Amino acid sequence: MSAGFEHGAARRHLRLLGAQLRLSTLAALEYRVGFWTEGVVGLAWSLGGVVPLVVAFEHRSDVAGWGPWELVLLTGFFLIISGVYAAVVQPAVSRSMTQIRTGTLDYLLLRPVDPLASCLTAQFEPWSLIETLTGIVVVIVATAKLGLSPSVGQLGALAVVLVCGLLSLVALGVLMLSASFKAMELQNLTSLMETLLGFAHWPVSVFRGPLKLVFTFVVPFAVMTSYPAQSLIGGLGWAELLGAVGTTLALTVGARVIWGRALRGYTSASS
Amino acid sequence: MADEPAISLQGLEKNFRVSQREPGLWPAIRALFRREWVEVAAVAELSFEIQRGERVGFLGPNGAGKTTTLKLLAGLLYPSGGRARVLGFDPADRRPEFLRRIALVMGQKRQLSWDLPSLDTFELNRVVFDVPRELYERRLAEMTELLDLGEVVRKPVRTLSLGERMKCELVAALLHAPEVLFLDEPTIGMDVSMQLAIREFIREYHRRHGATLVLTSHYMEDVAALCERILVIDEGRLCFDGSIGELVRRIRPLRRVAIRVTQRLDEGQERALEQLGQLALVGPPRLALDVDPERVPEVVARLLAVPGARDLEVQDAPLEEVMRELFARRASVREGATDTGDGA
Numbered sequence: 001m002s003a004g005f006e007h008g009a010a011r012r013h014l015r016l017l018g019a020q021l022r023l024s025t026l027a028a029l030e031y032r033v034g035f036w037t038e039g040v041v042g043l044a045w046s047l048g049g050v051v052p053l054v055v056a057f058e059h060r061s062d063v064a065g066w067g068p069w070e071l072v073l074l075t076g077f078f079l080i081i082s083g084v085y086a087a088v089v090q091p092a093v094s095r096s097m098t099q100i101r102t103g104t105l106d107y108l109l110l111r112p113v114d115p116l117a118s119c120l121t122a123q124f125e126p127w128s129l130i131e132t133l134t135g136i137v138v139v140i141v142a143t144a145k146l147g148l149s150p151s152v153g154q155l156g157a158l159a160v161v162l163v164c165g166l167l168s169l170v171a172l173g174v175l176m177l178s179a180s181f182k183a184m185e186l187q188n189l190t191s192l193m194e195t196l197l198g199f200a201h202w203p204v205s206v207f208r209g210p211l212k213l214v215f216t217f218v219v220p221f222a223v224m225t226s227y228p229a230q231s232l233i234g235g236l237g238w239a240e241l242l243g244a245v246g247t248t249l250a251l252t253v254g255a256r257v258i259w260g261r262a263l264r265g266y267t268s269a270s271s
Numbered sequence: 272m273a274d275e276p277a278i279s280l281q282g283l284e285k286n287f288r289v290s291q292r293e294p295g296l297w298p299a300i301r302a303l304f305r306r307e308w309v310e311v312a313a314v315a316e317l318s319f320e321i322q323r324g325e326r327v328g329f330l331g332p333n334g335a336g337k338t339t340t341l342k343l344l345a346g347l348l349y350p351s352g353g354r355a356r357v358l359g360f361d362p363a364d365r366r367p368e369f370l371r372r373i374a375l376v377m378g379q380k381r382q383l384s385w386d387l388p389s390l391d392t393f394e395l396n397r398v399v400f401d402v403p404r405e406l407y408e409r410r411l412a413e414m415t416e417l418l419d420l421g422e423v424v425r426k427p428v429r430t431l432s433l434g435e436r437m438k439c440e441l442v443a444a445l446l447h448a449p450e451v452l453f454l455d456e457p458t459i460g461m462d463v464s465m466q467l468a469i470r471e472f473i474r475e476y477h478r479r480h481g482a483t484l485v486l487t488s489h490y491m492e493d494v495a496a497l498c499e500r501i502l503v504i505d506e507g508r509l510c511f512d513g514s515i516g517e518l519v520r521r522i523r524p525l526r527r528v529a530i531r532v533t534q535r536l537d538e539g540q541e542r543a544l545e546q547l548g549q550l551a552l553v554g555p556p557r558l559a560l561d562v563d564p565e566r567v568p569e570v571v572a573r574l575l576a577v578p579g580a581r582d583l584e585v586q587d588a589p590l591e592e593v594m595r596e597l598f599a600r601r602a603s604v605r606e607g608a609t610d611t612g613d614g615a
Contacts, residue, residue, distance in 0.1 A: 009367070012401060019398040023384060023391055030386045030427065106347050107382035110375055111399045112367035264349045267287060268342055 013117050024091075024124035035127075042127035045086070046134040050075060064205040071203075073142035074229040078201050079135025081165060081224045085197060087128035088120075089173040090190050095123035097180040097190075103268045116259055119177060120170065143232060150232050157231040157241055164248035165224035171248070171255040172219065178255070178262035200225045220247050275359060277451055277483040278321040278344060284352035285314040285339050285507075313339040315507040316353065321483060323450075328498030329487040332598050336507035337487040338377075341453045344485070345375040357451060371400060374449035378456035381436065382443055383428045389439035390424050393446060400447035407446060414442045418472055434465035441469070445476060452476070454486045458493055470496050491590040503594075505601055515590060522597050523588035526567055527551060529559035530574045531582040540577075547573065 028035055063071055096119040099105040108118040143150075150158070176189045196219060199207075204215055204222035216222040223244040230236040289311050292302045314336045321327050329337040342348045343355060346362035346369065355362055360369035383392045397407045415424060418438040428436060437457060445452070454473065458466040470493055477484055477497075488494055494501060495515055503511035503518070511518055525548065532554045536544070544550060547570050548562030558577070562570045567585060574580055 012367075012399075015398050019395045023387065023395050026391055027384060027386050104380055104382075106342070106375070106377065106380060109347050109365065110345060110370060110373075112370035112401075113399060115365070266348065268347050 009114075013113055016111075016113050016117060017121050020118075020121035021124050024121075025126050028124075028126055038125070038127040039130070042130040045128075046079065046083075046131045050079075050134075050138070064203050066203045066205075069142050069145045070229065070233060073139060073146065073232065074203060074225055075201065076135045076138030076140075076142055077162075077165075077225040077228045079138060080132050080162075081135075081169060081200060082197055083128055083130070083132030083135060084166060085169055085194070086131060087125050089169055090194065091123040091125045092120050093173045093177050094190050096120075096177055100177075100180050100266070105266065106268055109266075115263060116174065116256075120173070139232075146233070148232055148234075150234075154231055154234065154236075157236055158228055160241060161223060161227040161231055161236070161244050164244045165220070165228065167248050168220045168223055168251050171251040174255040174259050178258045181262040181265050197221070203229075216243070217247050220244070220251070223247060276320040276356075277323040277325070277358060278319075278485070279356045280320075280344075280353065281318050281355075282353035283314055283317040283340070283343060283350055283355050284312065285336075285343055285348060286351040287311045287313055312507050314343065314350075317504070317507065317509055318353075319502060319509060319512055321485065323483055324477075324481045325500060326477060326484040326498045327486070328494035328501045329485065329504060330491075330494060330501055330594060331504040335504045337504055338455050339507075340504065341375065341455050341485065341487060345373060345453055346370065347375070371447060372449055373451045373453065374444040374447070375453040376440055376444045376455065376457055378437065378459040381428070381440060383436065383439055385429050386427055388425045388427055389431075389443065392428075392439075392443050393424070396443055396446050402447055410446055410448065411442065414445065414472075417475055418442065418468065434461050434468070437461065437465075437469060438472075441472065448480055449482060450480075451483045452485070454484065454488075456488055457486070458488060458490055466490060466493065473497060491594065495590055503597065505598065510601065511597070516587065518597075519587040519590065519593050520564070522593045522600075524563070525549070525561040526564050527559055527561050527584075527586045527588070528567060528570045528574060529557050529584045529586070530577065530580040531556055532558045532577060533579045536577065544570075544573065 028038065062068070066074065096105065096108075099108065099119075099122070105119075108122065109115050111118055172193065176193065179189065199215060200221035204212060204226040207215055227236055227240060227244055230240070287310075288308050290302070290306045290308055292298045292307065317336075317340060329340065331337050339348065343350055344357055344362055346357075346365045349363050358369065358372055360366055362369065383389050384395075393407075393411060396402075397404070402410075415421070418441070420435070420438055420442070423431060423435050424439060424442070428439065431439065441457070452473075457473070458469050461469070473484065473486075474497060476482065484497065486494065486497055499514065501511070501513070501515055501518060502509060511521075513521075528548075529552065534555060535553060536558070541550060541553065544560055547566055548560045550559075551561050552559035558574070558580075560570055560574070571583065571585065575583060
């Protein structure tokens with residue numbers, strides 16, 4: 001495959017992403033009441049994400065070695081990840097699951113682009129990005145309160161683990177989507193994932209034994225929230241960084257392979 | 272390459288694994304733990320070729336495998352066996368270069384965004400199919416004019432009638448000017464005038480772009496008006512490939528010659544006509560004779576000699592009747608085979 005072709009494909013997929021986001025935003029704007037209601041809900045959801053911290057501040061000085069402002073920092077990253085999940089992954093996966101069940105995935109598959117890219121951009125909830133924006137503000141405030149001045153290396157590590165966290169999140173979404181080719185009624189999986197995501201609210205050091213392993217390597221919430229916070233605080237070692245990259249690679253490649261196989265089994269609901 | 276057929280199938284097969292159970296609560300609970308599966312052959316050893324620019328109709332009863340074949344050819348389904356080539360590509364590979372040259376329109380599914388005006392989906396397709404802006408504007412103007420869409424493209428899709436929606440679906444599917452167009456029941460549920468409008472549009476698209484058309488429809492008028500060749504599929508197998516005329520002549524070989532009369536012929540005249548063919552109607556108002564095609568000129572001359580004869584017509588049997596008879600014959604052959612099997 002030539003570099004030119006790959007460049008063209010990348011450009012086409014970026015344009016698809018832009019066009020899909022535009023369409024989803026237009027769809028969200030079509031119903032005025034719904035639009036503003038979603039906005040209020042998005043705001044309330046963001047504020048709700050900070051509530052556990054207030055409780056933590058009032059009742060104890062630290063959690064598993066994490067001080068109050070360190071926990072605020074972690075919560076910031078949780079809000080960033082949770083917002084991306086609610087804005088991009090969850091709506092796209094849910095929408096695509098419905099399309100698999102009803103057979104309207106046909107039209108996505110007829111597009112001359114990667115079908116996975118089409119599925120992952122099938123729907124977008126712009127208001128949920130308020131949570132992500134809140135998260136960014138919380139991270140900035142917590143970094144200032146902690147008096148952190150991260151080095152270039154730390155910022156590099158932060159970028160790596162953040163990308164790994166987002167990729168892992170998307171890979172988990174792809175696995176859910178792939179499962180729905182076999183079992184049609186799996187919409188609940190996205191709600192289960194949302195519930196599980198609640199565990200990412202806490203440092204991974206809170207968990208012990210198999211649960212810690214699961215949240216580090218299988219459903220890597222550690223990579224999504226604990227590691228980014230640790231990278232700024234200065235507590236992220238090379239082993240953890242490489243572990244994050246390895247776990248993400250394994251999850252991403254595995255999800256891609258499983259998706260490819262699942263797609264071959266698509267039956268397209270009868271017309 | 273230019274001589275290569277647009278579509279070529281060799282022994283194409285598609286099997287579906289379908290679960291089945293008895294009705295009722297207990298079988299439903301049992302099926303939670305142990306499910307019975309059966310393999311259903313939707314398409315079985317299908318082979319044919321379609322040349323570039325041909326207009327071909329797929330006919331067959333419900334569940335015959337027509338839609339499954341279209342989906343296999345469009346690359347939506349992965350075949351269980353055999354080989355398919357469309358424009359030189361294996362559809363199952365779903366290569367972007369292939370998908371940019373075909374389109375599939377399904378009368379019972381929609382690609383238009385429900386809450387938005389069709390124009391927004393058109394714009395999405397423009398980006399997805401990489402159609403230059405100027406070309407897009409020109410094709411859009413051309414198609415909206417041909418389909419008399421006017422301001423319809425600016426209304427949310429949910430507010431459109433079925434016919435308006437299908438017209439917009441056609442525009443969305445054709446903006447990239449596909450060379451092969453698969454149409455699955457494009458006029459289903461529409462009134463006669465809307466069917467006509469869509470039929471005319473498809474014919475015009477074919478005329479302007481020389482595209483290869485493959486159509487399935489339950490409306491025989493669609494097939495008769497648009498397709499020069501038909502493929503009859505039953506239980507996933509090809510059972511006829513030829514023109515409508517050939518099919519009609521094979522199933523109903525006699526032609527009907529009819530005239531309008533003011534009074535019934537006497538017994539002697541009727542007996543004389545029966546020497547030429549089968550008397551189907553003895554009128555008034557109509558006198559009709561089913562005859563061998565070779566005897567048509569002779570019968571026409573004899574009928575025109577009947578006192579007061581007018582409005583002479585020579586017809587093939589209607590396609591609906593022919594298809595009904597074809598599938599009734601096949602069903603009776605199958606039942607016969609089953610009976611023989613049971614008895615053995």
